[in-house]
Amino acid sequence: MVEVEAQVVGGPVHLAGDTVQVCxxxxxxxxxxxxxxxxxxxxxxxxxxxxxxxxxxxVNESRVLLPPSSPKQTEERAVTNADTSFAPCRGERGRVVLSTKPKILFCDLHLLPGESRSFVYKEMLPCDAPPTYRGQLLKYVYKITIGTQRLGAPTKLLRIPFRVIVLQGLSEACVYSESGELAPTNPFLHTPQRDTPRYTAFQIIQNASMRKNLNQYNITNTRGKVVRFCIYKTNFRLGEDIVATLDFSEAQVKCVQYSVTLQSEEIITENCRQRANQKPMLVPYSKSHEVCLNLSHTHLLLPIPLHVTPTFTTDLVSVQWHLHFEFVTSVGDVKGPSEPNTRDDQVEWRAPSCVDIETMVWDLPINILPTMPSQVAQAVCMPTLHVLPL
Structure with a gap:
């Protein structure tokens, strides 16, 4: 039995603008x-x-209304019904939103018993391609399809799933004004080729994610100040930790506990919604929770998973990220422990068994950027070797 073996070079995760290679x-x-x-x-x-x-x-057809198919897509589906033609999307669910031109690997290939022949398939992904995304309302899935036909037999297809991450949301001015800030200046260092989309994208990601700008927020309710929240940046890469501090030392309202959740917000484009009053879909990921009664200061450490999809926007959906805060505050006064007379004195304090509380929520938008595809590949655990028996 003839075997077709396909190995994705460079791993199963690629950045838009990269060249995908398959042996x-x-x-x-x-x-x-x-x-x-x-x-x-x-x-x-x-x-x-x-x-x-x-x-x-x-898409979830009860929530998302797809635009009508183009005449070209309808024609392609009609033509690719025969068993002898190369129809990469035959039997696949969904609509094709991106397809490269098919490339011929070989024709009239003769193999003697035990003989092997290798071919390399190369294709550059468009920089404006949508990312791989598995949301609640919509999914984008990428596959490399290799088709072949033995003489006198029907066509067989080998489908190889892979993941695409996309950099979006930064203006072109950032490319020209800041792309050289972090470039190596040592003449003895190897300087990568700078005219590739990958190099440009990584320079933008590095510049944006390394730039620190202290943001302070005084969070209050109707009865006064609850906490001062400090965060050092709002652009983060996949796999980074979100680090921030919370200052309760000048609070006018006692905060009993708080929680912070990393949430994605899936917003369908207005003209693609089935209902006009349709709300965005929220999906929680990492969460941090702490009882903070009588604390003067504390900190937040929230990891960003490597497998999530960074911020992006297409003609169908926009995926944004934010930190969702929930503060539980006391309505009345909650007395803390009394001050010890000397350093050696021990003070015992018991929390009240019943406290009148109220809850307030707050959302802080953040921007999540891609990272190195090799890092993402460690989290997604996708195989790179696929075999098709003929």
Missing amino acids: VTVTAPALDPASTAQSSDVCEVLAWGSAQIHCQCS
Whole structure:
């Protein structure tokens, strides 16, 4: 049995603008020693082999209204029904929102028993491609499809899922004005090629995520100040920790406890909503919770998972990120422990068994940027080697 083996070079995660490479190896079965046939008599013939990248978009039809299909897509579906044609999206769920031109890997390939032939498929991902995303209302899924046909047999397809991360939300002015800030100036250091989309994207990500700008927020309710919240930046990369401090020393209202949740907000474009009053879909991820009664200061450490999708916007959906705060404050006065007379004195304090409380919420928008694809690959655990028996 002939085997087609495909190995994704560089891992299963790629940045938009990268060149995806797949090494395709076709191997013919070895000749059975008990067989009396000559190797030239059992030559395997493959008529052709092609490869293509496509992105499928599937939606929750009760919440999302897709625009009508283009005439070109309808024509492609009608043409690619035969078993002998290369139809990468045949049987796939959803609508094709991106597809590269199919490339021919080989034609009329003859293999002797035990012989292997290797071919390399290369394709550059568009910089404006949508990212891989599995939301509640909408999904974007990428696959590399390798199709081949043995002589006299129907076409067989090998579909290789992979992940695409996209950098969006930064203006072009940032590219030209700041792309050289963090570039190496040592002549003995290796300087990467600077005209590639990957280099430009990583420079923007590095500049944005490393820039610190202290933001302080005085959080109050109707009865006075609850806490001062300090955060040193609002642009974070995947896998980073969100670090911040909370200052209760000047609070006028006692805060009993607080929680902070990293949330994504999935907003469907207005003209694609099934209902006019449709609300965004919120999905929680990391969460931090602390009882802070009688604390003067504390800090927040909230990790950003590597497997989530960074901030992005397409013609169908916008995914934004924010920190969702919930503060539980006391309505009445809660007395804390009394001051000890000397340093050696011990003071015992028991929390009240019943406290009148009220809850207030607050959302702080943040921006999540991509990181190195190799780091994301460690979290998603996708295979890079795939085999198709013919």
